[in-house]
Amino acid sequence: xxxxxxxLTLPVLLLAGVPAPIANGTLRIxxxxxxxxxxxxxxxxxxxxxxEALFLSLFACAGAVGGxxxxxxxxxxxxxxxxxxxxxxxxxxILRRGxxxxxxxxxxxxxxxGYAALVFAGAWGGFIQVGVGFLLMPALNRxxxxxxxxxxxxxxxIILPYTILAxxxxxxxxxILWLAGLALALGNSTGGWLGARLTVSKxxxxxxxxxxxxxxxxxxxxxxxx
Numbered sequence: 001x002x003x004x005x006x007x008l009t010l011p012v013l014l015l016a017g018v019p020a021p022i023a024n025g026t027l028r029i030x031x032x033x034x035x036x037x038x039x040x041x042x043x044x045x046x047x048x049x050x051x052e053a054l055f056l057s058l059f060a061c062a063g064a065v066g067g068x069x070x071x072x073x074x075x076x077x078x079x080x081x082x083x084x085x086x087x088x089x090x091x092x093x094i095l096r097r098g099x100x101x102x103x104x105x106x107x108x109x110x111x112x113x114g115y116a117a118l119v120f121a122g123a124w125g126g127f128i129q130v131g132v133g134f135l136l137m138p139a140l141n142r143x144x145x146x147x148x149x150x151x152x153x154x155x156x157x158i159i160l161p162y163t164i165l166a167x168x169x170x171x172x173x174x175x176i177l178w179l180a181g182l183a184l185a186l187g188n189s190t191g192g193w194l195g196a197r198l199t200v201s202k203x204x205x206x207x208x209x210x211x212x213x214x215x216x217x218x219x220x221x222x223x224x225x226x
Contacts, residue, residue: 006031006130007087009184011218014083015225020075022177025170027129028163029181030188035160042153049150053157059115060122060136064162067126068169074127080222083130087219090131091212114144118158125159126166132159 006027013023043050074082117139125132136158140151170176 007090007215008218009188010083010128010130011087011222013180014080015218015221018177018180020079021072021170021174024071024074024128025167025174026177026181027184028167028170029176029178030184031129031163032160032167033182033185034188035156035163038156039160042156047153049153050157053154054161056115056118056154057158057161059118060125060158060162061165063119063122063124064126064166065169067123067128068166069126069173071127071166072170072173080225082128084219084222086128086130087215090134091215091219093134094212110143110145114139117143122158122162125162126169129163129166 009030010023010027013026014020018026117135121132121135121139124135133155136155137151140146140154141148146154167176
């Protein structure tokens with residue numbers, strides 16, 4: 001499931017006994033690696049709007065600073081509950097699979113609304129990262145009027161800088177398990193490759209079902225632990 005990796009990797013770290021701030025920071029290593037690979041792919045396929053995408057990333061970065069500073073201070077049962085609630089909401093959104101369309105070209109007022117939405121998305125991404133795609137996609141698609149191809153390209157460029165910034169804040173304020181983060185990055189890459197092959201051979205419904213069962217099991221485990 002594209003964009004669903006953090007729905008699984010953060011709970012795995014928490015259930016392994018990694019303290020919440022350390023797990024939250026370590027997760028960012030795999031996000032950086034994933035988006036670096038995606039950015040390189042998009043560049044090879046002719047993505048030419050890097051300057052505009054980087055401009056939009058500034059708004060997300062502004063929000064990510066506050067979100068990350070809050071994230072390093074969150075731990076214990078309350079953090080687990082926030083993660084579980086986020087997992088439930090994301091699962092419902094995946095199941096809903098609402099139609100996406102393209103809004104009209106935004107005027108000045110609508111663009112500022114889009115900028116505000118990006119600040120909020122960046123704050124959420126800096127805080128927890130899980131589910132940030134569900135905030136970025138409507139901001140870019142419905143508010144700023146981009147088609148879904150551009151949305152996916154812009155999303156990568158927006159996520160990468162603020163994730164590097166958040167990773168630096170977590171490394172400064174808390175601790176990062178660098179080897180575990182690199183292992184997660186390798187696992188995400190392998191999972192993406194395997195998921196793509198299974199989607200082609202077995203179809204998306206099977207992948208979706210396995211993914212949702214795994215998310216539900218981890219959410220229940222987080223609720224019951226402690």
